[in-house]
Amino acid sequence: AQTVTQSQPEMSVQEAETVTLSCTYDTSESNYYLFWYKQPPSRQMILVIRQEAYKQQNATENRFSVNFQKAAKSFSLKISDSQLGDTAMYFCAFLRGSTGANSKLTFGKGITLSVRP
Amino acid sequence: DVKVTQSSRYLVKRTGEKVFLECVQDMDHENMFWYRQDPGLGLRLIYFSYDVKMKEKGDIPEGYSVSREKKERFSLILESASTNQTSMYLCASSGPHRDRHTFGSGTRLTVV
Numbered sequence: 001a002q003t004v005t006q007s008q009p010e011m012s013v014q015e016a017e018t019v020t021l022s023c024t025y026d027t028s029e030s031n032y033y034l035f036w037y038k039q040p041p042s043r044q045m046i047l048v049i050r051q052e053a054y055k056q057q058n059a060t061e062n063r064f065s066v067n068f069q070k071a072a073k074s075f076s077l078k079i080s081d082s083q084l085g086d087t088a089m090y091f092c093a094f095l096r097g098s099t100g101a102n103s104k105l106t107f108g109k110g111i112t113l114s115v116r117p
Numbered sequence: 118d119v120k121v122t123q124s125s126r127y128l129v130k131r132t133g134e135k136v137f138l139e140c141v142q143d144m145d146h147e148n149m150f151w152y153r154q155d156p157g158l159g160l161r162l163i164y165f166s167y168d169v170k171m172k173e174k175g176d177i178p179e180g181y182s183v184s185r186e187k188k189e190r191f192s193l194i195l196e197s198a199s200t201n202q203t204s205m206y207l208c209a210s211s212g213p214h215r216d217r218h219t220f221g222s223g224t225r226l227t228v229v
Contacts, residue, residue: 009157033216045207045220052216091159095216103148103167103215104175109159 002027002094006108013082014116020067021077021111023092029053031097034068035105036077040088048090051075053097079113087115120144123208123221130228136195138224140208146219147212149191153177154205154223163206166191198228 003026013019025034036048051059051068058066063080079086092108124139142149148167152160162175164183172183180202184192191210195202208221 006159035216043205043223045209047218050216103211104150104162104165105160105209105218106162107152107160109157 002029002032002096002106004092004094004106004108006092006111008111009109010112010114012114012116013079015082015084017082018078018080019082019113021079021090021092021113023075023077023108025073025075025092025094027073027094027096029096033095033097034066034075035093035095036064036066036075037091037093037107038086038088039091039110040085045091049077082115084115084117086113088113121208121210121219121221123206123224125224126222128224128226130195130198130226132199132228134195134198134228136198136226136228138193138195138206138208138226140191140193140210140221141189142191142210142219143189144210144212144219145188146210147188148210148215149185150209150211150218151175151181151183151191151193152207152209154207160207163193200228202226203228 005024032053034051038046049061067076089110091110094106121142150165151163166172166185182194206224209218211218
């Protein structure tokens with residue numbers, strides 16, 4: 001079974017600064033996907049960024065980037081130039097790469113990020 | 118815009134009631150999921166379905182059942198609601214691109 005660990009329950013960052021959210025995972029799979037989801041107070045889960053395990057290059061989406069360390073099973077999210085709208089809960093998630101009925105996500109416990117003005 | 122719609126945003130039910138949470142998607146997705154979200158526990162999978170009338174238990178199926186009679190609709194059923202089922206319930210779906218999940222905006226259920 002896969003596990004996803006987010007050990008920091010809360011973080012705070014000053015507007016315009018950079019913050020890194022940590023995530024580790026455990027799996028015996030070689031083919032998988034990793035995700036960071038954002039859940040603002042509206043409760044709508046929004047995909048921030050995704051990483052395919054077989055790609056060595058770290059994914060980036062505008063101000064969001066990941067540091068994917070496959071051997072260490074680590075997948076951290078870096079938010080640059082933090083904005084007030086980044087205030088939300090962030091979840092790290094894992095998806096097996098095999099097809100069929102194994103398309104369920106495994107989530108970490110989440111981290112609450114607060115951006116201070 | 119593609120959507121996953123959950124019928125209620127807030128719901129208050131009494132202990133022992135039979136509760137139905139409805140989820141509808143308009144993307145012709147094969148896979149649908151019900152997650153439960155609790156503070157400090159993240160999202161945990163209750164049940165999922167990969168086709169009409171097909172279902173599989175997730176990590177915490179006890180006290181719940183599901184129904185998928187049509188491809189677009191996936192219902193979560195609490196046969197006899199209990200106070201420990203007070204929680205946020207999130208529905209999601211995914212299609213051919215299995216790594217693309219779309220979520221509903223959640224139902225906050227309170228059982229009193």
